[in-house]
Amino acid sequence: MTAPVRHDHDVQPAPKDRLLLVKDPLAPVSTDDLLALHRKMMLLRRVEELAAKAYTQRKIRGFCHLYIGQESVAVGAAAATADDYWITSYRDHGHAMAKGTSPRAVMAELFGRSTGASGGQGGSMHIFDKSVRFMGGYGIVGGHVPLANGVAWAARARGEDRVCVCFFGDGAANQGAFFEALCLAALYKLPVVFICENNWYAMGTPLHRQSAITDMSLRARGVGMTREQLDGWDVEHVRQRVAAARQHALSGAGPVLLEIVTYRYRGHSMSDPAKYRPKGELAQQQKGRDPIQLTARRLQADHGITEQSLAQTKADVDAVAQDAWDFALHSPEPDPATLYDHVYAPQQTSLAADTDLGQTPSKNQDA
Amino acid sequence: MATLQIRQALGRALREEMIRDPGVFLMGEEVAHYNGAYKVSQGLLDEFGDDRVVDTPISEGGFSGLGIGAAMAGMRPVIEFMTWNFSLVAYDQLINGAAKIYQMSAGQYHVPIVFRGPNGIAENLGSQHNTAVDSIYAHFPGLKVVTYCDAHDACGLLKSAIRDDNPVIFLENEMTYGLKGELPDHEYLVPLGSAKVRRTGTDLTVISWGKQVFNAESAANQLEQDGISAEVIDLRSLRPLDHETIFKSVVKTGRCVILHEGYVFAGVGAEIAARVQEACFDWLQAPILRVTNRDVNQPYATGLEQLVVPSADRVVEAARRVLGLAVPADNRLDP
Numbered sequence: 001m002t003a004p005v006r007h008d009h010d011v012q013p014a015p016k017d018r019l020l021l022v023k024d025p026l027a028p029v030s031t032d033d034l035l036a037l038h039r040k041m042m043l044l045r046r047v048e049e050l051a052a053k054a055y056t057q058r059k060i061r062g063f064c065h066l067y068i069g070q071e072s073v074a075v076g077a078a079a080a081t082a083d084d085y086w087i088t089s090y091r092d093h094g095h096a097m098a099k100g101t102s103p104r105a106v107m108a109e110l111f112g113r114s115t116g117a118s119g120g121q122g123g124s125m126h127i128f129d130k131s132v133r134f135m136g137g138y139g140i141v142g143g144h145v146p147l148a149n150g151v152a153w154a155a156r157a158r159g160e161d162r163v164c165v166c167f168f169g170d171g172a173a174n175q176g177a178f179f180e181a182l183c184l185a186a187l188y189k190l191p192v193v194f195i196c197e198n199n200w201y202a203m204g205t206p207l208h209r210q211s212a213i214t215d216m217s218l219r220a221r222g223v224g225m226t227r228e229q230l231d232g233w234d235v236e237h238v239r240q241r242v243a244a245a246r247q248h249a250l251s252g253a254g255p256v257l258l259e260i261v262t263y264r265y266r267g268h269s270m271s272d273p274a275k276y277r278p279k280g281e282l283a284q285q286q287k288g289r290d291p292i293q294l295t296a297r298r299l300q301a302d303h304g305i306t307e308q309s310l311a312q313t314k315a316d317v318d319a320v321a322q323d324a325w326d327f328a329l330h331s332p333e334p335d336p337a338t339l340y341d342h343v344y345a346p347q348q349t350s351l352a353a354d355t356d357l358g359q360t361p362s363k364n365q366d367a
Numbered sequence: 368m369a370t371l372q373i374r375q376a377l378g379r380a381l382r383e384e385m386i387r388d389p390g391v392f393l394m395g396e397e398v399a400h401y402n403g404a405y406k407v408s409q410g411l412l413d414e415f416g417d418d419r420v421v422d423t424p425i426s427e428g429g430f431s432g433l434g435i436g437a438a439m440a441g442m443r444p445v446i447e448f449m450t451w452n453f454s455l456v457a458y459d460q461l462i463n464g465a466a467k468i469y470q471m472s473a474g475q476y477h478v479p480i481v482f483r484g485p486n487g488i489a490e491n492l493g494s495q496h497n498t499a500v501d502s503i504y505a506h507f508p509g510l511k512v513v514t515y516c517d518a519h520d521a522c523g524l525l526k527s528a529i530r531d532d533n534p535v536i537f538l539e540n541e542m543t544y545g546l547k548g549e550l551p552d553h554e555y556l557v558p559l560g561s562a563k564v565r566r567t568g569t570d571l572t573v574i575s576w577g578k579q580v581f582n583a584e585s586a587a588n589q590l591e592q593d594g595i596s597a598e599v600i601d602l603r604s605l606r607p608l609d610h611e612t613i614f615k616s617v618v619k620t621g622r623c624v625i626l627h628e629g630y631v632f633a634g635v636g637a638e639i640a641a642r643v644q645e646a647c648f649d650w651l652q653a654p655i656l657r658v659t660n661r662d663v664n665q666p667y668a669t670g671l672e673q674l675v676v677p678s679a680d681r682v683v684e685a686a687r688r689v690l691g692l693a694v695p696a697d698n699r700l701d702p
């Protein structure tokens with residue numbers, strides 16, 4: 001071997017901090033765009049409120065993790081990555097709808113109906129929708145993060161101009177799979193945008209009791225990945241920063257870890273009354289920083305939208321969510337005859353010997 | 368005909384499938400520049416480049432997950448574990464990911480991926496490098512589990528595994544990579560789910576797979592000296608299981624010994640025995656016996672190690688027991 005001796009194998013100064021330097025790349029949203037974002041956030045919230053109601057009526061069973069409070073993250077990210085691949089954790093109802101899955105398909109999945117996004121096979125935690133490149137919700141905390149690298153690998157190998165956006169929680173950022181995924185993504189410079197949704201809690205454990213550092217974006221530093229920590233309450237800001245991360249990742253400069261600070265209004269899941277929160281914390285968040293109220297105020301102050309028109313939007317959204325409920329309720333349960341339909345994929349790829357190996361042309365199949 | 372070592376037969380399968388399908392790529396520790404810890408991927412980096420023969424850091428969970436994501440997104444990855452012992456740190460990816468995604472997504476995403484590498488008993492490697500993972504992967508619906516004993520099947524099965532549209536656990540063996548065999552010059556595939564009768568017999572059936580097939584054959588030779596005719600079946604696939612070949616043989620012989628690496632408790636042999644008694648109860652002349660690792664972790668010292676691993680002698684003894692013939696008085700080693 002005649003490779004030159006490398007000096008970067010020797011003792012190094014502390015790794016440099018790679019902050020995301022791309023400025024906001026998108027033109028500011030138009031009034032119509034902002035209205036659409038606002039409407040989408042309201043829809044996510046309303047569907048979740050109905051999901052909570054359905055859960056208490058035992059129409060939804062099992063685990064059910066609501067996204068209320070965090071809507072600006074998924075909706076802002078979707079506005080920047082509409083055509084890209086997404087993968088996320090079990091808190092996935094909002095992500096699926098933000099990405100384009102219909103509220104009907106989401107609600108029907110929660111109800112365990114055959115018309116659900118995953119045909120009633122997945123449930124609340126496992127919503128999949130290939131038609132909008134939504135590659136699933138996953139129930140093992142951090143376990144799905146390595147998959148994002150492979151999705152990005154395939155997209156890059158095919159020459160697609162797409163990133164994989166991977167969402168996970170602050171708790172997941174303590175998991176081994178997360179760390180391995182970060183290392184590999186940075187090493188291979190994969191077009192992945194990792195989004196850590198820091199909603200202050202992993203189940204009942206607040207951030208400062210799970211991690212010695214509470215700026216989780218710093219996890220990127222030791223692996224040589226570009227990072228940014230940002231506030232998530234403002235959907236426009238999320239849209240711009242995710243777009244910036246996307247641009248960075250697609251340029252070949254490597255993946256980005258965004259830590260988007262947000263807040264979970266409800267308990268971890270429907271069975272958690274969230275009694276561990278300091279008194280007044282939730283009210284403070286809702287009052288000052290609620291993402292939906294924030295856009296509502298902005299629409300009125302800067303875009304001339306009337307309160308009346310916002311009320312109309314609310315009524316429209318309520319109707320769409322109610323329609324999803326009705327649809328789910330009247331959809332059939334999965335047919336028992338389909339139980340084994342999706343254990344193994346039917347073989348589509350040819351198993352016949354057919355390659356010309358430049359040797360003898362005969363074709364054989366040993367039995 | 369070409370005479371190839373098993374490692375070369377596996378390499379040939381990889382090469383042919385990489386030529387055939389640009390979506391196939393090989394990823395793992397030391398697979399590229401080092402040409403594979405056991406030289407299975409010898410020459411592939413030079414031929415296909417580092418986009419398709421990819422060295423990874425020591426990060427089994429990380430690169431297994433990467434493979435699964437790539438498979439979902441339309442590629443056909445082959446993930447090499449330096450040995451299957453190390454797959455245990457990636458177990459979550461294989462079980463909660465690869466095995467379940469097709470069903471969780473109601474068939475929207477399938478996962479055509481092969482995980483491969485040496486499995487089971489090697490020599491003097493102590494406790495942590497000797498695990499037979501057969502049963503812990505065969506347990507789960509959604510996975511296929513495949514293994515071979517000779518070079519011919521190694522190549523033909525790996526090609527089928529790569530083309531399979533589901534995740535396949537492909538179990539190789541460190542001790543036999545150098546074993547030579549004859550391969551036809553033309554392309555051929557060996558289908559998954561088909562056992563092979565390696566030797567026909569009438570008095571009992573010995574079922575095995577992987578390199579233990581050679582112990583089964585050697586036991587059959589010894590038994591022949593005593594006028595006992597043993598049929599030897601190489602399962603080749605543990606999932607799907609070739610029930611037909613197994614049941615046909617046991618119905619014929621009425622007696623069955625199962626030989627495999629790993630442990631007797633909840634091992635694959637237990638499953639086969641259960642299925643045989645369900646299907647062939649009326650034909651069975653004796654209880655089914657199993658020969659496996661003794662129920663203890665693998666010690667390092669050669670003498671102790673030899674006591675733990677299955678042997679042809681133990682198969683002969685089991686065969687004589689199911690035939691009701693005299694065996695050495697008592698075996699203190701079986702607790």
Ligand SMILES: Cc1ncc(C[n+]2csc(CCOP(=O)(O)OP(=O)(O)O)c2C)c(N)n1
Binds near residue numbers: 139172173
């Ligand atoms: C590997 C694993 N360990 C534990 C759990 C149980 N669990 C489910 S969610 C959760 C908290 C995760 O918190 P975070 O990553 O912050 O996501 P959030 O729920 O806040 O969205 C825990 C401990 C699990 N599902 N998977």
Ligand SMILES: [Mg+2]
Binds near residue numbers: 170171197200201203
């Ligand atoms: Mg959290």
